[in-house]
Structure formats: structure tokens, C-alpha cells
Amino acid sequence: MGRHSLPDRPRAGAADPRARARRRTVAVAAVLVLTGAGGTAVAGRDGMLSLGHSCREDAVRLAVTASPDITPALTAAATYARDRGITSDGRCLDVRVSARDAYEVADALRAGRPGGTQVWVPDSGLWVQRVAASATATRVAGAGNVASTPVGVAMVPAAAKALGWPGKTYSWTQLAGEETQDDTRRLGAADPARSATALLALTRISAAASRTEDGGVRAAALAKSLSQRVSDSDAELLDTLPRDASGAEQGNPRRNQALVLSEQAAFAHNAAVGGGPGALDLFYPADGTPLLDYPYTLVDESALTTDQSRAALRFMTLLGEPAPQSILRRYGFRTEAQRPSAALVRAAGGRSPQPYTRTATGPESAAAVQEALGMWTITVQSARITTVVDASASMGEQVGDTGQTRMDVTKSSLLQALATFTPEDEIGVWTFATKLDGDRDYRVLVPTARLGTAQGGGTQRERLSAAFGSLKPVAGGATGLYDTTLAAYKAAVASYAKGRFNALVVLTDGANEDPGSISRSELLAALRKLADPERPVPLIAIAVGPDADRRELDRIARATGGSGQQVTDPAQIHAVMLRAIMAAGSGTPD
DSSP: OOTTOOOSOOOSOOSOTTHHHHHHHHHHHHHHHHHHTTSSOEEETTEEEEOSSOOEEEEEEEEEEEOTTTHHHHHHHHHHHHHTTOEETTEEEEEEEEEOOHHHHHHHHHTTOOTTOSEEEOSOHHHHHHHHTOTTSOOEEEEEEOOBEEEEEEEOHHHHHHTTTTTOOOOHHHHHHHHHTOTTSOEEEEOTTTOHHHHHHHHHHHHHHHTSTTHHHHHHHHHHHHHTTEESSHHHHHTTSOSSSSHHHHTOTTSOSEEEEEHHHHHHHHHHTTTSTTOOEEEOOTTOBOEEOOEEEEEOGGGSOHHHHHHHHHHHHHHTSHHHHHHHHHTTOBSSTTOOOHHHHHHTTOOTTSOTTOBOSSOOOHHHHHHHHHHHHHHHSOEEEEEEEEOSGGGGSBOTTSSOBHHHHHHHHHHHHHHTSOTTOEEEEEEEEEEEETTEEEEEEEEEEETTOEETTEEHHHHHHHHHHHOOOOTTOOOOHHHHHHHHHHHHHHTOOTTSEEEEEEEESSOOOOTTSOOHHHHHHHHHHHOOTTSOOOEEEEEESTTSOHHHHHHHHHTTTOEEEEESSGGGHHHHHHHHHHHHHHTOOO
């Protein structure tokens, strides 16, 4: 039947250009609905079916669940409808809007729990796609978009001025890189798994980085840095700004000077602080800003009565009319994505020549969004990683004409990698060379533990930094690879941490040189027996320099679900580790 089709009335936003063609078909369906309902009804300005008499006392009630940011605007529009006696089928509209984070609603709908919601207005169509992709989900149907707002990077004035705002423009990767590399301008974001604002930004950053050399690794490094300043929600993110202009607040390492934020969120914040010292300036990335597009979504259409269905669509068309459109703009939303009012942009902290009309050409593809979210999950989830470093004499050899040894550059790269892990990550370090500790070829320098754990006057991170700094080649030491690898892998499996990314990283510049060790075939058999797909601990083996056998290391690592890597320059270790961790975490071969 066509009872849920939209009448051909003005839409509120232009966030989804694909909806234009759909409206022509919808208009025909709406006519069929009106005539099929039987009557002499005529669609009027104040009611989908105006019966020519006063509003009935038995109003048709509609439960709308919306993202917290747009709830006040929709509530104001619902009040407008009640105050003016807007009707559907001659019955007054009684629309009640409640706020709930979109990810929570999406999770409930994916589990088949609509919870009494008849209309859902999340901040992004990403959530609707997520629900629609689940075979067990409550059915949802998009009916158009009610508003839009672009995503940018908002900053306290001092940080914005330091970057040349408003005259200087930046790409997404430049903005993220500038902030994550400068501890005086701390960049915060909401969790992309819970925030469409953050996920859309991450998708743009990831897509832009992928077009550069080693872009995936660069995107992962940026994500890892961002993860250290993540808030659970967009609302909580705003609470991380400095509370005042004092030096103590501005310099507080727990406060952020920059936030990944929507234009509307910046608008609302600036309105709340009265445009005073706490107001934010807004950068609009030069390579295009993605849009939150606020899809008006019918929930479980088959369960709606005819009156509810028509009331839902009447409220949707009402939102496209001049007065409700004005309400949306008053709350900081765009009703035409590429033609925002200058006053709205200025109130949100934007200024020309910032490219505030350069929005993304279309919605992000589902594949790109999923790839970005997967990269975030893999690289940002808490990790438990034990690093095993070759200390054989050959690690003292010079690297080209740098004046540094393989060990010097390896240490520097390990310290760089350490900086990308959060206090919740668990990291440890072993070192190895033949007969390093009595008859054993290995020694545990720092047992694997949480980086933020303090013990004996210092944190685990500080102990690891000191251990990395103390690494040096053992005079006369050879490469005791096989025995060390098996011992370290046994320890990693035995201490497996559920809910974390567990891995063993072995760095070596040579092949096994211990004649008294187990054989390669014995090592492979033992590793295969220890490896458990239900408790995966991939071995990431990194061959450092021209003397290491990457093919052998790869064969050993793949017995555990891991991979072997080759670096000709130890300075590449950090990037290779990230790439290998991403491959192992996603279950794909590198």
C-alpha cells in the first residue's frame, strides 16, 4: 500500500541530493493515499487532510526520538504545531520529542527493540544504515532529511590565532596532524563508535591519508593519537574545554584547546557563553566538510496505525515549511547545506575566507565509513603487546652514513611507537642474544603491564622508556631466535588478556645462530599447537636490515596468524609495526 508515502511538500534540508528524484514519485503516491482514504478531503496548508472543522479533542499522538542536539529545535516545532492547531486528518498533532544518543537507539533497533518510538531523527544516516544492515533489526524507512550541519574543528581563540585563523585554511589531515603533534594545542574528539561527528571526520582523515605514501599507517597513527583524548559523547567532549582564560586552565593537560565539532554544536556553545571569552573559532577543512544530515526515519511502519503514519508524515512536511525552517536555523541548523546564512556561520565561530560552503560532494560510502571504523577499532582498542628485541653483536653495525647503529635507530623507533600507546595499553620488553642469561638466550627487562600503572616511584611507561634507552648490543652475542620466540610466545599466550588486542613483536637483524636450540620445524609445530583462534596472539616478526631472513620470519609468524615484515632502515620500524598490527587485528593477510 502507499499509505506511508510523503506528500510533495518542501523539505527542510538539502543534505541528500538523491532525495530530489524520490520526491516526484512520492507526490504521486501521496495523491493515491489521499483519494484512497475516501473522501472529499483536500490537502490544506495546515493539515494533510483538512476536514473543514475545528481540531478534535482526541489529538493523534506521535512519539519522536531524536539526537540530543536537534531535540530542542524539534520540540519547538512540535509546540508550534500544537499552538497553531496543525492537523492531520482533522486531528491535532500532539508530537512529543525525547532525546537519546543515536548510537543507543541504533543498538536497540538492531536488537529488535523499538521501545515505543514511532519516528527517529538521528544526527546522521550512518545510524540508519547500521540498523538496516542487521537481519534481526526493527525495520526503518527514511522519509527525507530535516536539516544539516557540517563538521569542522573548533578551537579556543588563542589556538586558532596561532594557526592563522581565519585566513589560513587546512586539510583534514593537516588539522589533525597540527594538533596531535603539538601538545600545547590538544585536540579532542568523541568516540567514533558512538559519535557520527567523530566518525565522519575520521573517515575523511582516513580517506585523505590513504592518497599519500604509507597513508594507512599515517591515518592509524593519527587515530591512535586522537584516541588519547576521546570523550564518550559529543556533550561530554565540550566539557573538556578550558573553564576560563586563566593560565592554569589553558595549560591544564586534561583540557583540550581544539575539538572535532559540528557547526551547530559550536553555535550552541557560543550562544551558551554569550559570545564572550569562552567562545570558539571554527575551522572548515579545505578538502570539504562532511554533513550531519538528520534523516527523518519511520520506525516499524507495519506497527503504525493509519492515523499515526499520516501524522508522522504531516510533521515531516511541516518541518519543511517556512516557520519551522526558521526555528531550525534559530537553533543553528542549516536548511540549505551550501547556502547557510552568514549570521549562522558567524555565530558558530566561522569567518570568511574559511570555506564554510565547501561541503562534501555526497554522503560518505558505507565501505569507507566501515573501513575507518575498523581501523579505529583495531588501532585504538587497548592492547597487550610484548616486544622482543635482538641484542646480538650485529645490532651494533652502522646504518649507512648516519653515524648511528642499528640498535640506536631501533631504540629511537621503539620510543616513538611507545608514545602512541595509551595509559590503558599493556606493553613489555624482552631482549635476546645467545647465552644472555646463563643458558637462556633471553632476558625479561620489563614484564608486560599497563602503561599507566605506577610502582616504585615511576610508571610502566617510564620503566619501558628507560629499558629501551638502555638497550645495547652484546659483544660476541649471536642470534638466539628460536628458543626466544617460543619462550616469549608461551608467555604471551599464558597471559592472554580478553577484550584486548594481544600480540608478540619480535625484532631481529639475523637468522637463528644458536646450534643448541630447537629446530625450525620443532618451533613451527610448537607455535601451531599453542595458537588458539578463540584467544588470538599473532606474532609480528620484523626483519631489520639486509641480513635478516624475512621469508623465514614470515613462515614462523604465520603459524600464529601473524606476519613477517622487512625493514631496510630501522627508522621504518614504527610504521611497519602499525601496519602489521592493523593487518593482524583485522584478520587479513598483510
